[in-house]
Amino acid sequence: MSLIFRRILFVFLLGLTATLVNGVARAQSAAMPSPHRTIRLTSQKITLPFGDKVFAGDGKIVKVTNQHCLLCHSRGMIDTQPPLTLDTWKKEVDKMRTAYGCPLRADQTAEIADFIAHAASAPAPNGN
Amino acid sequence: MEALVNPTDYVNAESPAPSTSGPLPRRSFLKMTAGLIAGGILGRSLPAFAAKLIQLPFANGSRQLVRFPQKGEMILLRQRPPLLETPFEVFDRGVFTPNEQFFVRWHLPVIPTSIDVNTFRLRVDGHVRTPIELSLKEILRQPQIELAAINQCSGNSRGFSSPRVPGGEWGNGAMGNALWTGVTLKSILDRAGVLPGAVQVRFNGLDTGQMPETPLFMKSLDLDHAMDGEVMVAYGMNGTQLPMLNGFPLRLIVPGWYSTYWVKMLSHIEVLDKPDDNYWMHTAYLIPDTPGGTMAPDAKDVKMVPINRLVPRSFITNLRDNATVRRGVPIAVRGIAFGGDTGVKSVDFSSDGGTTWQNAALGKDYGRYSFRRWNATFVAKQPGDYKLMVKATNSNDLAQPATPTWNPGGFMRNVIEQVTVHTA
Structure with missing residues (x-):
């Protein structure tokens, strides 16, 4: 056998093996090769609502709550919570500070939790 | 093509409410706006518009029905970052959930509001032979696969928990089923060449936090899972491109696993040579290491593991x-x-x-x-x-x-x- 023929045979066998292995893999997989479906991708641009409802009032704690809690999420996150204990609210506020980088001082969390626990207990239409 | 939004398409809760409502303090608004403009979010509030309300069957379950860009009527849980639930009657219409009513769940508030399909790149690096950047055109040229799969939020139905727990208070509509079109994750990893010693593959999308300290939303899969030929990078959802809020232009599809792994606006794949210990794998989305992920509410020192497979x-x-x-x-x-x-x-x-x-x-x-x-x-x-x-x-x-x-x-x-x- 000439060298060139042996090389062609080798490549052919390699291809055949790959096809067989592929076939087996596909038989075990829920993923199906599709008859090529044309998905057209076109550039997209949208505008998202900000959700700027705040807690009303002039108190210092209202201001601190609005400036910190509503920095990363709209008020809907608070208004849709179930009735929670003050302790749970404290843990939630503290998680925002320690895990998510909310620029609060540790000594502000208890006061915010107390404010939210009361403000969130009688919310009007949810979901802002 | 631009899918611009008609502001009157929105409904929101500015309305009559509450003594607890008022204008945003100017300073904090400016501060927030500066950050959000930098992040590409320009929309502020939208005018109140005859809010339709529904009641989910648990305490504090009052919700509005709203329309977000490229989406149909959805149950509003939170505007920023958006949490939108599929109205339950949609599930009676067929086994495939329409894209415009497929649930939406974002963790981080700075979400790109425009994507240019010509400049978008998917980066693959880490413990690989050749770091690569793939254009959408290159990905579309790869062999295509299709798969029907349910995308269900880890916390779907959380509102029914008893005792109640904090979080996204969903009814049963934080799930959907779609026909996903794309390429296997394996084919993409093979192009970069996974090096011996790799153990996990980490995924990141284009969304970021408002504060630099907020952990980027990254999730990881074990290497053998990532290479199983079913985990895919999808550019098609029910036969068309994905809505922006569902992860356009690319989304990771992890069949049979909870949605937390289905990273949206997927832009970075990183092969790791040690297990991922980032916040979203190590601290968040943990379940008790018990059948069904259950425990007694007062149990202490329960071993926790990352959430994984869907249950029936x-x-x-x-x-x-x-x-x-x-x-x-x-x-x-x-x-x-x-x-x-x-x-x-x-x-x-x-x-x-x-x-x-x-x-x-x-x-x-x-x-x-x-x-x-x-x-x-x-x-x-x-x-x-x-x-x-x-x-x-x-x-x-x-x-x-x-x-x-x-x-x-x-x-x-x-x-x-x-x-x-x-x-x-």
Whole structure:
């Protein structure tokens, strides 16, 4: 056998093996090769609502709550919570500070939790 | 093409409410606006517009129905970053959930509002032979696969947790089923060449936090899972490109696993040579290492592990709680079921609160990760209430539990559902 023929045979066998292995893999997989479906991708641009409802009032704690809690999420996150204990609210506020980088001082969390626990207990239409 | 938004398409809750509502303090608004403009979010508030309200069946379950860009009517849980739930009646219409009513869940508030398909790149690096950047054109040229798969939020149905837990208070609509078109993750990793010693693959999208300290939303899969030929990078959802809010232009699809792994606006794949210890794998999205992820609410020192495979669920979709049915005639009941990380073996239906069960007929099989339609009938012979229940068992013989599981994250709820109807 000439060298060139042996090389062609080798490549052919390699291809055949790959096809067989592929076939087996596909038989075990829920993923199906599709008859090529044309998905057209076109550039997209949208505008998202900000959700700027705040807690009303002039108190210092209202201001601190609005400036910190509503920095990363709209008020809907608070208004849709179930009735929670003050302790749970404290843990939630503290998680925002320690895990998510909310620029609060540790000594502000208890006061915010107390404010939210009361403000969130009688919310009007949810979901802002 | 630009899909611009008509502001009157929105509904929001500026309205009459509350003494607790008022203008945003100017300084903080400017501060926030500066950050958000930098992040590409320009929209501020939208005018109030005859809010339609619905009530989810748990305490503090009042919700508005709203329309976000490229989406149809959805249940609003939070505007920023958006949490939008699929109205439950959508699941009665078919086993594939339409893109415009597919649920939406973002963790981080700075979400790109425009994507240019010509400049977008998917970066693959880390423990690989050749770091690469793929254009969408290159990805579209690769061999294509398709797969029907359910995308279900880890916390779907969290609002039903008892005792209640904090979090996104979803009803049952934080799930959907779609036909996903794309390429295998394996084919992309093979192009970069995974090096010996790799253990996990980490995924990141284009969304970021408002504060630099907020951990980027990154999730990881073990290497053998990532290379299984089913995990895919999808550019198609039900035959068309994805809506922006569902992850356009590329989304990771992890069939049979909870949605937390299905990274949206996927832009970076990083092969790791040690297990990922980032916040979203190590601290968040943990479940008790017990069957069904359940624990007693007062249990201490429970071993926790990252959430993973879906568990079976089934729902009645054509009869709502408190519906009235006719006496003495066959009543058709139908719904959807899924097996989780494997197919549906059987669905059982009861019209007597679980005392007796009948095998429901199963509809067309779109693959083991898909919703499956089921049908049954019953006759209300006597006047009164009928407690209808449905239970799915998957191909691994895992059945839905009769009592609810519980964990502090409100994850993986899959108790047998029930609907009470009464005779006319």
